[in-house]
Amino acid sequence: MEKQVILLGVNIDHVATLRQARGTRYPEPVQAALIAEQAGADGITAHLREDRRHIQDRDIYLLREMLQTKLNLEMAVTETMIAVALAVKPHACCLVPERREELTTEGGLDVVAAPGRMRDACQTLAEAGIEVSLFIDPDFAQIDAAVKAGAPVVELHTGRYADAQTLQEQQQELLRIQHAAQYAHQAGLQVNAGHGLSLHNVEAICRLPQIVELNIGHSIIAQAVFSGLDQAVRDMKRIMREVRLHI
Numbered sequence: 443m444e445k446q447v448i449l450l451g452v453n454i455d456h457v458a459t460l461r462q463a464r465g466t467r468y469p470e471p472v473q474a475a476l477i478a479e480q481a482g483a484d485g486i487t488a489h490l491r492e493d494r495r496h497i498q499d500r501d502i503y504l505l506r507e508m509l510q511t512k513l514n515l516e517m518a519v520t521e522t523m524i525a526v527a528l529a530v531k532p533h534a535c536c537l538v539p540e541r542r543e544e545l546t547t548e549g550g551l552d553v554v555a556a557p558g559r560m561r562d563a564c565q566t567l568a569e570a571g572i573e574v575s576l577f578i579d580p581d582f583a584q585i586d587a588a589v590k591a592g593a594p595v596v597e598l599h600t601g602r603y604a605d606a607q608t609l610q611e612q613q614q615e616l617l618r619i620q621h622a623a624q625y626a627h628q629a630g631l632q633v634n635a636g637h638g639l640s641l642h643n644v645e646a647i648c649r650l651p652q653i654v655e656l657n658i659g660h661s662i663i664a665q666a667v668f669s670g671l672d673q674a675v676r677d678m679k680r681i682m683r684e685v686r687l688h689i
């Protein structure tokens with residue numbers, strides 16, 4: 443398989459978490475996005491949650507106007523969110539599961555359980571010129587359902603890999619992701635990955651040649667607290683590039 447550059451989408455949700463903690467006007471997520479782009483981010487991801495715990499609607503509209511790369515809007519599969527996406531027209535939409543009581547995303551979208559709803563959402567967004575990706579667990583049945591729904595892209599959930607408590611568990615989950623990436627690629631899908639990735643665990647995912655793009659947020663924003671956002675993005679891009687060059 444030809445060696446491809448692996449792209450980095452920087453998720454800026456938790457810049458907005460800091461702002462919402464006090465209801466101030468700072469830190470400005472749009473400013474963070476522009477810094478991330480100048481540091482080498484290939485795109486910006488923002489999750490407009492139904493409970494608006496971090497990213498706000500105004501952030502999405504401003505990002506759409508200001509970004510030099512691409513806006514990947516993460517959202518639940520609801521009529522309300524689809525209406526927002528059709529109004530904003532981001533470059534891409536990643537459809538994710540959401541539960542208000544969750545601390546963060548806990549799993550992948552269950553495409554198998556709602557094939558019609560997923561197909562309709564994919565079709566509506568695609569007709570508006572939006573590239574749709576489905577955030578799913580590394581599971582063959584979910585990959586098959588994503589193909590049937592007409593999604594051109596899947597983002598494999600790496601949360602169980604990132605949260606693994608033992609080396610054995612981590613290796614098992616990595617193997618699951620590897621097989622899912624191969625299967626999804628063979629099915630003609632673009633394969634992205636994300637959730638819980640950091641400088642400490644990203645290398646093994648970068649070694650999977652089918653992975654086109656990683657969406658990483660929490661660990662980059664956390665590192666930015668100490669080394670600044672520009673450096674945090676550059677550090678992540680560098681490790682991704684070096685690992686991919688040597689697979």
Ligand SMILES: CC(=O)[C@@H](O)[C@H](O)COP(=O)(O)O
Pocket residue numbers: 453455456489491516538545546547577636637638657659
């Ligand atoms: C789908 C996913 O894994 C993340 O992109 C998502 O944004 C996590 O939600 P929080 O950013 O609210 O933790």
Ligand SMILES: NCC(=O)COP(=O)(O)O
Pocket residue numbers: 453487597635636637638639657658659660661
């Ligand atoms: N879809 C994954 C994403 O955008 C960022 O997830 P995380 O790095 O904040 O866990």
